[in-house]
Amino acid sequence: MAKTRDTVLNTFLTTAVLCIVCSVFVSASAVGLKSRQELNKQLDKKKNILSVCQIDFSNGDVQSIYDENIQAYLVDLQTGFYAEQTPDSKQTAAKFDLSKLADSEFKTLTEDPAGLGGRRENFEVIYVFQKGNQLVLPIRGKGLWSTLWGFLSLDANDFTTRGITFYAHGETPGLGGEVDSDAFKNQWMEENATLDKDGKVIIEVSKAGQAVEGEIDGLAGATITTQGVDKLIKYWLGPDGFGPFLVGNTKKFQAVAKNERSVVGLISGLQD
Numbered sequence: 468m469a470k471t472r473d474t475v476l477n478t479f480l481t482t483a484v485l486c487i488v489c490s491v492f493v494s495a496s497a498v499g500l501k502s503r504q505e506l507n508k509q510l511d512k513k514k515n516i517l518s519v520c521q522i523d524f525s526n527g528d529v530q531s532i533y534d535e536n537i538q539a540y541l542v543d544l545q546t547g548f549y550a551e552q553t554p555d556s557k558q559t560a561a562k563f564d565l566s567k568l569a570d571s572e573f574k575t576l577t578e579d580p581a582g583l584g585g586r587r588e589n590f591e592v593i594y595v596f597q598k599g600n601q602l603v604l605p606i607r608g609k610g611l612w613s614t615l616w617g618f619l620s621l622d623a624n625d626f627t628t629r630g631i632t633f634y635a636h637g638e639t640p641g642l643g644g645e646v647d648s649d650a651f652k653n654q655w656m657e658e659n660a661t662l663d664k665d666g667k668v669i670i671e672v673s674k675a676g677q678a679v680e681g682e683i684d685g686l687a688g689a690t691i692t693t694q695g696v697d698k699l700i701k702y703w704l705g706p707d708g709f710g711p712f713l714v715g716n717t718k719k720f721q722a723v724a725k726n727e728r729s730v731v732g733l734i735s736g737l738q739d
């Protein structure tokens with residue numbers, strides 16, 4: 468009589484072999500696709516930078532449109548000056564990864580209005596769209612459920628708003644998720660003042676329906692997300708964010724024309 472294969476041992480063996488084969492396949496795919504995932508992430512970021520500058524990339528190659536229009540600069544947030552590279556992790560503007568900064572390249576925050584987890588990087592990359600006279604600043608901060616990651620575009624001369632985009636967040640679709648809707652984003656193209664002449668942050672993101680002239684109207688039914696956006700914008704434009712860079716460069720440019728360490732000077736110099 469033939470021996471039955473239907474034994475408990477065989478069931479375990481088959482399951483084990485299947486598990487091993489599948490896990491090898493999944494791991495190999497994850498490792499094999501990692502570089503492509505990273506490339507797509509970078510490409511998505513570039514698309515967001517182009518879109519916040521209102522540069523159309525629908526009919527062309529994103530990478531070449533980005534290269535033609537955008538320059539990236541590494542900024543030391545504490546001094547407001549450019550930096551060639553970060554001192555410890557040796558990162559440059561071209562290859563900057565926030566998650567790869569050294570611990571020593573962060574500042575511990577005593578107050579954390581934007582909800583950055585108690586620390587802020589000492590270096591960030593800003594982007595310049597010279598033809599459009601725009602600066603693009605990376606911004607992020609806590610909403611209701613999640614950290615919102617985005618870019619804010621400013622006019623390079625007077626720092627009025629030219630656009631905003633949030634490319635990653637976990638707010639509720641239809642409520643806080645409207646932060647990425649055209650209706651909300653279009654308001655940021657209206658050249659709202661962000662800083663007064665002394666460099667004080669004056670932009671306001673108000674509760675839905677309560678914005679007055681020059682303010683950004685918040686999201687209906689999503690007051691907490693709205694407050695999050697208000698706080699993160701104020702934080703990143705303020706003295707602990709890009710304030711030293713923005714205000715410092717304005718003053719330096721006024722004092723020393725075409726100061727080559729100033730983006731404002733750089734843009735104006737190139738446009739002369």
Ligand SMILES: Cc1cc2nc3c(=O)[nH]c(=O)nc-3n(C[C@H](O)[C@H](O)[C@H](O)COP(=O)(O)O)c2cc1C
Binds near residue numbers: 611643688
């Ligand atoms: C399922 C669910 C999802 C919500 N998602 C958000 C959100 O993404 N952002 C937000 O600010 N409020 C959200 N809220 C509402 C908040 O709990 C809170 O009521 C609201 O922010 C108050 O805003 P309002 O004064 O505009 O109603 C959500 C509520 C529920 C029940």
